[in-house]
Amino acid sequence: MAVELKMPALSPTMEEGTLAKWLVKEGDTVAPGDILAEIETDKATMEFEAIDEGTVGKIMVAEGTENVPVGTVIAMLSGDDDDSAAAPPPVEDVAGEGKDVGREPSQAEVTKPVRAEPRADPEIPHGTNMATVTVREALRDGMAEEMRRDERVFVMGEEVAEYQGAYKVTQGLLDEFGPKRVIDTPITEYGFAGIGTGAAMGGLRPIVEFMTFNFAMQAIDHIINSAAKTNYMSGGQMRCPIVFRGPNGAASRVGAQHSQNYGPWYASVPGLIVIAPYDSSDAKGLMKAAIRCDDPVVFLENELVYGRSFELPELDDHVLPIGKARIMREGSDVTIVSYSIGVGLSLEAAEELAEQGIEAEVIDLRTLRPLDKQAVLDSLAKTNRVIVAEEGWPTCSIASEIVALCMEEGFDHLDAPVLRVCNEDVPLPYAANLEKLALLDTARIVAAAKKVCYAE
Amino acid sequence: MAKPARTRKAAAKPNTAQADPDFVLHSLQAAHEKSRRYDASDEELMGFYEQMLLIRRFEEKAGQLYGLGLIGGFCHLYIGQEAVAVGLQSALAEGKDSVITGYRDHGHMLAYGIDPNVIMAELTGRQAGISKGKGGSMHMFSTEHKFYGGHGIVGAQVALGGGLALAHKYNEDGGLCLAYFGDGAANQGQVYETFNMAALWNLPIVFVIENNGYAMGTAVKRSSAETEFYRRGTAFRIPGMDVNGMDVLEVRAAAELAFAHVRAGNGPVLMELNTYRYRGHSMSDPAKYRSREEVQEQRDHNDPIERLKKELIERGKSEDDIKAIDKAIRARVAQSADFAETSPEPEPAELYTDVLVGSY
Numbered sequence: 104m105a106v107e108l109k110m111p112a113l114s115p116t117m118e119e120g121t122l123a124k125w126l127v128k129e130g131d132t133v134a135p136g137d138i139l140a141e142i143e144t145d146k147a148t149m150e151f152e153a154i155d156e157g158t159v160g161k162i163m164v165a166e167g168t169e170n171v172p173v174g175t176v177i178a179m180l181s182g183d184d185d186d187s188a189a190a191p192p193p194v195e196d197v198a199g200e201g202k203d204v205g206r207e208p209s210q211a212e213v214t215k216p217v218r219a220e221p222r223a224d225p226e227i228p229h230g231t232n233m234a235t236v237t238v239r240e241a242l243r244d245g246m247a248e249e250m251r252r253d254e255r256v257f258v259m260g261e262e263v264a265e266y267q268g269a270y271k272v273t274q275g276l277l278d279e280f281g282p283k284r285v286i287d288t289p290i291t292e293y294g295f296a297g298i299g300t301g302a303a304m305g306g307l308r309p310i311v312e313f314m315t316f317n318f319a320m321q322a323i324d325h326i327i328n329s330a331a332k333t334n335y336m337s338g339g340q341m342r343c344p345i346v347f348r349g350p351n352g353a354a355s356r357v358g359a360q361h362s363q364n365y366g367p368w369y370a371s372v373p374g375l376i377v378i379a380p381y382d383s384s385d386a387k388g389l390m391k392a393a394i395r396c397d398d399p400v401v402f403l404e405n406e407l408v409y410g411r412s413f414e415l416p417e418l419d420d421h422v423l424p425i426g427k428a429r430i431m432r433e434g435s436d437v438t439i440v441s442y443s444i445g446v447g448l449s450l451e452a453a454e455e456l457a458e459q460g461i462e463a464e465v466i467d468l469r470t471l472r473p474l475d476k477q478a479v480l481d482s483l484a485k486t487n488r489v490i491v492a493e494e495g496w497p498t499c500s501i502a503s504e505i506v507a508l509c510m511e512e513g514f515d516h517l518d519a520p521v522l523r524v525c526n527e528d529v530p531l532p533y534a535a536n537l538e539k540l541a542l543l544d545t546a547r548i549v550a551a552a553k554k555v556c557y558a559e
Numbered sequence: 560m561a562k563p564a565r566t567r568k569a570a571a572k573p574n575t576a577q578a579d580p581d582f583v584l585h586s587l588q589a590a591h592e593k594s595r596r597y598d599a600s601d602e603e604l605m606g607f608y609e610q611m612l613l614i615r616r617f618e619e620k621a622g623q624l625y626g627l628g629l630i631g632g633f634c635h636l637y638i639g640q641e642a643v644a645v646g647l648q649s650a651l652a653e654g655k656d657s658v659i660t661g662y663r664d665h666g667h668m669l670a671y672g673i674d675p676n677v678i679m680a681e682l683t684g685r686q687a688g689i690s691k692g693k694g695g696s697m698h699m700f701s702t703e704h705k706f707y708g709g710h711g712i713v714g715a716q717v718a719l720g721g722g723l724a725l726a727h728k729y730n731e732d733g734g735l736c737l738a739y740f741g742d743g744a745a746n747q748g749q750v751y752e753t754f755n756m757a758a759l760w761n762l763p764i765v766f767v768i769e770n771n772g773y774a775m776g777t778a779v780k781r782s783s784a785e786t787e788f789y790r791r792g793t794a795f796r797i798p799g800m801d802v803n804g805m806d807v808l809e810v811r812a813a814a815e816l817a818f819a820h821v822r823a824g825n826g827p828v829l830m831e832l833n834t835y836r837y838r839g840h841s842m843s844d845p846a847k848y849r850s851r852e853e854v855q856e857q858r859d860h861n862d863p864i865e866r867l868k869k870e871l872i873e874r875g876k877s878e879d880d881i882k883a884i885d886k887a888i889r890a891r892v893a894q895s896a897d898f899a900e901t902s903p904e905p906e907p908a909e910l911y912t913d914v915l916v917g918s919y
C-alpha cells in the first residue's frame with residue numbers, strides 16, 4: 104500500500120515550513136531512519152526521516168518550496184508489499200487528514216509587519232528610518248549592543264551558546280563574544296541563578312536566561328531573597344544589577360506546567376523591576392535599559408510573539424524609559440489596559456469595536472513594576488471606562504492591581520465598574536479545544552468593552 | 560557503552576565488611592560484575608521482546624501522529640532506551656512498589672502493561688486519555704499501578720520520589736520507589752538534597768539515572784564534572800551500580816540486586832543505566848549536536864531489541880514466529896492510533912473539573 108508522506112510539524116508552534124532539500128529521488132528505496140528531506144522552520148533546519156520502508160514514488164513538492172503548510176502531501180512512498188512505485192493521483196487536500204484535529208492556527212508564526220502607531224517616546228526623533236524586525240532579533244540585538252558597549256555584560260543559561268538558544272534569542276552571540284561571555288550552564292536553575300546573582304554583587308552585569316520562566320520557579324529564591332532584597336538589607340551598599348530574562352506565559356499546547364504568566368508574581372516584589380514588552384521596538388529599547396539598570400530586572404518575553412515582525416527605529420542607541428506606559432491607539436470611549444501578548448489582542452479588539460462605533464484607547468503598560476499609574480489615570484479621566492486585558496489568571500493579577508488603582512485614585516472619574524478580562528481560573532489544559540476556551544481572546548475583550556459602555 | 564570497572568584507591572583491598580568501611584559502597588557493583596546477566600526462561604525472554612517492541616512501535620507511531628498534527632506540544636520519544644524500563648520494571652513487586660519519572664514517560668507506562676489506547680488518546684488530547692486529555696505527553700499517571708507520572712520540571716521527580724519512598728516506609732507496606740531521571744537532571748541541586756535525606760532516613764528508594772548521553776543538545780561531558788554517575792551517591796554513602804542499559808537481561812539482573820538491598824532495609828541505591836536515545840530530544844530537535852554516524856553505530860551494534868531477537872533465534876525461535884509477533888504488535892499500535900484519532904475531545908465542562916477535590 105502506498106503511504107502519503109506529509110509535511111511534518113516539527114515543533115509545537117510550526118504551521119508551515121520550507122522544503123529546503125530532497126535527499127532522495129523518485130525510485131529510491133528507503134529504510135526506517137533514512138533521511139528523506141531537510142525542512143526549514145523559522146527556528147532551525149531539521150531532518151525528516153523515513154518511518155516505513157519502501158520505494159519513493161512521486162515527489163509532489165519540489166525542493167526550495169516555501170511556506171508549505173503542515174500536513175501537505177509532499178511525496179508518496181510505496182510499501183514493501185507494493186509492486187509498483189506509481190504515484191496515485193495527486194492529492195489536492197492541502198490541510199491533510201488530522202490537520203484540523205486538535206490544532207488551531209496559532210499566532211506564533213504570524214510575521215506580517217505591524218505598523219507602530221504614533222508614539223510619544225521622546226527618545227525617537229521624527230523622520231527616523233524604520234526597519235522591520237522580529238521581536239526575537241530585537242532582543243538579541245539589544246543584548247549584543249550592550250555587550251559591545253560594556254565588557255561586564257555576559258549571558259548565561261541553558262543552551263544559550265552552542266545550541267544558539269532554545270528559542271534562538273541568543274543566536275550568534277557565542278560567535279561574536281566567545282565562550283567567556285556566552286556561557287552554557289547545566290540544568291541547574293537554582294545554582295546558576297545564584298552564581299549570576301553573586302556575579303552581579305561582585306560588579307558584573309549578568310543576563311541570566313531561563314529557557315522559560317516556568318523553570319525559574321526553581322530559582323525564585325535567588326531572584327527574590329538574594330537579588331531583590333540585597334540593596335535594601337545592605338543599606339544601599341550592595342547593588343545587584345542583573346537581568347533575569349526568558350519567555351513567559353502560555354505557548355501553544357505545552358500543558359499546565361509550561362504555560363503560566365509570572366508577571367503578577369514578580370510585580371508583587373519590592374526591590375525588583377519587572378518589564379514585559381510587546382513589540383520589537385520596546386523589546387530592544389527596554390532590554391538595553393534593563394541591562395544598564397542598577398537594580399535587578401525580571402524581563403518577561405513571550406514565545407508566541409518572538410516570530411512577529413514590527414517596525415523598529417534605526418538609531419545608534421535605542422534605549423527606552425523603564426516605568427513608562429505607551430498609548431498604542433488613541434480613543435475616547437473606553438480604555439483597554441494590557442501588556443505583552445495581550446496588547447496585540449487588544450489592538451484587534453479595538454478595530455472591531457471601532458466598526459461598532461466604539462473608540463477604544465489601548466495602553467501598553469510595558470513595565471509592570473513600577474507601574475505607570477499616571478498613564479492609566481489620565482486615560483481613565485478621558486474615557487471614564489477601563490477594562491484590563493491580561494493573558495494570565497484573574498486572581499491577584501496585574502488586572503486586579505489596575506482595578507485597585509482606579510478605585511483608590513480614579514473613583515470620581517469612573518462611569519462603570521472596571522472589568523478584568525483574563526484567562527480562565529484553571530491550570531492550562533492540554534486539549535486544543537480546552538486550551539482555546541481557557542485563554543484570553545479578542546471576543547472577550549470586545550464583550551467586556553461593550554459591557555462597560557452599556558452597549559449591549 | 561561499557562566502562563572500565565571501578566578502581567579502588569586502597570592498595571591492599573580488604574574483603575570483609577568489618578575491615579572495609581566502604582564495603583557497602585562497592586559491594587553491589589562487585590556482585591553485579593560477578594554475574595551480569597539474568598538467566599531468563601524462554602517465556603520471559605519472549606515477554607521482554609514483546610514489551611520492548613511494543614514501546615518501539617508505539618513511539619514510532621506517536622512520532623508519525625505528531626507529524627500529522629494529531630499530537631501537539633512537546634513529545635519525547637523513548638526509542639533506544641526500551642531495555643531500561645522493561646528490565647527494571649519486570650523486577651518490581653506489582654501493586655506494592657511505586658515508579659516516578661520525567662516527561663519521557665510513554666515507555667514506562669507501556670512497560671506496566673497499561674492499555675496503549677489510553678496512552679495514545681492522551682497524546683492526542685482526548686477524553687479517553689489516561690489524564691482525560693488534560694495532561695498530554697509529559698503528564699501521565701496511573702495511581703492504580705502506583706505510577707506517579709509524568710513530570711515536566713527536570714529533577715523535580717527525584718524529590719517527589721523521595722516523598723513516595725517516605726510513604727512506603729511510613730506505612731510499612733514493604734514497597735520501594737523507583738525514581739528515574741536523566742543525565743541532565745542529575746545536575747539539579749534538589750537531586751542531592753534528596754540523596755542526603757534518603758540516605759539519612761534510610762528510605763526505600765532506587766535512584767535510576769538514565770544516561771542517554773545527552774540532555775537536549777548538551778553531551779554529558781559538557782555539563783558534568785563527574786561523568787561516572789553511579790559514583791555520585793558516594794558522598795551520601797549511597798552504593799552505586801554501573802549497568803549496560805542496552806541489554807535487558809543485564810538490567811534485570813542488576814535490578815534484582817538493587818531491589819533486594821533496598822528491601823532488606825539498607826536504604827537507597829543509585830543505578831546508572833547507560834543507554835542511548837535514537838531520536839531527537841523531543842519532536843522539535845534539529846539534532847546538530849551529534850553525528851548521524853554516532854546514532855547509526857548504536858542502532859547497528861547496540862540495539863536492545865536486535866540483541867534479544869538474536870538470542871531468541873539462538874534459542875530456537877523461528878524467523879516466522881518473530882515476524883508474527885511483529886505483525887501483531889504493529890496491528891495493536893495501529894489500533895491504538897485509530898482509537899486516539901477517532902475518540903472525542905473532552906467536553907468543554909471538563910475545563911473546570913479536577914481543579915479541587917472538595918467544594919468550598
Ligand SMILES: Cc1ncc(C[n+]2csc(CCOP(=O)(O)OP(=O)(O)O)c2C)c(N)n1
Pocket residue numbers: 261290292314318321663711712713714740741742743744745769771773774775840
Ligand atoms: C527545571 C527544568 N529546566 C529545563 C527544562 C527544559 N528541559 C526539558 S528536558 C531537558 C533535558 C533533560 O535531559 P536529561 O535529564 O538527560 O533527560 P533526557 O531528556 O535525556 O531523557 C531540558 C533542559 C525543564 N523541563 N525543567
Ligand SMILES: [Mg+2]
Pocket residue numbers: 741742743769770771772773774775
Ligand atoms: Mg539525557
